[in-house]
Amino acid sequence: MTEHLPALVTLLTILLMFGTAFAVGLARGRYGIQAPATSGHPAFERAFRVQMNTLEATLLFLPTLWLAAHYGFAFWAGIAGLVWIAARTWYALAYLREAARRGGGFALGMVAWMATLLMALAGLGRAMLAG
Amino acid sequence: MTEHLPALVTLLTILLMFGTAFAVGLARGRYGIQAPATSGHPAFERAFRVQMNTLEATLLFLPTLWLAAHYGFAFWAGIAGLVWIAARTWYALAYLREAARRGGGFALGMVAWMATLLMALAGLGRAMLAG
């Protein structure tokens, strides 16, 4: 079970990214923003920034999640990953409504990511010292 | 052979992403769009959106491809991956010419991605139930 937790977190991350891309598509339709434009209405621009920021955060998160899992922290990295998913979902939903509300989810996601980063650093350091 | 199919698909995905980045560079030169600008001519803006959308799609695709491969679907995920590569190449070439033509490749790529997603979900679910 523990060994599958990072895989589960990865799938949830993919679904979150898909959700934020879907929100951009909806906003394109609702506000009449024709591709390839990426501006033209504040609500569309928020949806677009949510997608891009989620993508940026995912690129920081997935490699550290898997390094932490590989170097002996599959369970705790998985738990931090579930917190990260919750935080980034909160961030996305809040930012879609109002840019000023994005701080809480962002900060919690950052803490959860930093936890996986510390696990990856600790695990890798331990493995390198052991030869 | 089967076990190497996801690796082959990954390399092709990388080459596709490189191709879309290269197209942006070419369009920068042809239409005189100086970095860091990312707008100024419709053909450049299409090339830029093709690159970004390919990147977004890749971030959804590669993790599901590898989860599906890891959880017992290396061959079928590889086949779906080859379809995805073909679809996303079609999407890129069509969108570079005209934004309205991007639908077909986008839809086929989405179907191929969803096939890898279902394999990843099925494989992971099976593994978690088995303990």
Place this chain on the structure above:
Amino acid sequence: MTEHLPALVTLLTILLMFGTAFAVGLARGRYGIQAPATSGHPAFERAFRVQMNTLEATLLFLPTLWLAAHYGFAFWAGIAGLVWIAARTWYALAYLREAARRGGGFALGMVAWMATLLMALAGLGRAMLAG
């Protein structure tokens, strides 16, 4: 030790991406660019392009790094990876100051990436021929 080199390079890549995201946040504050805007001052726009280009380059780099490592080139891919990290750090710092200075780091990073790509292609080709 050798087997851990790609993991170390991956962590350094993550820290580089985090650094470029941090620079965007700093520039948001310094030049008063409110989210979700991504333009409004040349220095902010450079920071934003550095972040996005680093992200794009990372998406080309990490999969080829790991394919090369998996297919028998862990050490040399790791060395190329360290060169890539140095080149992309140079690129980021130079571009933040002036767009015209980004060429050297970009070119060196491209060479280092292509080295990992050739290793991945050679290793995968050898493995496929061997069955």
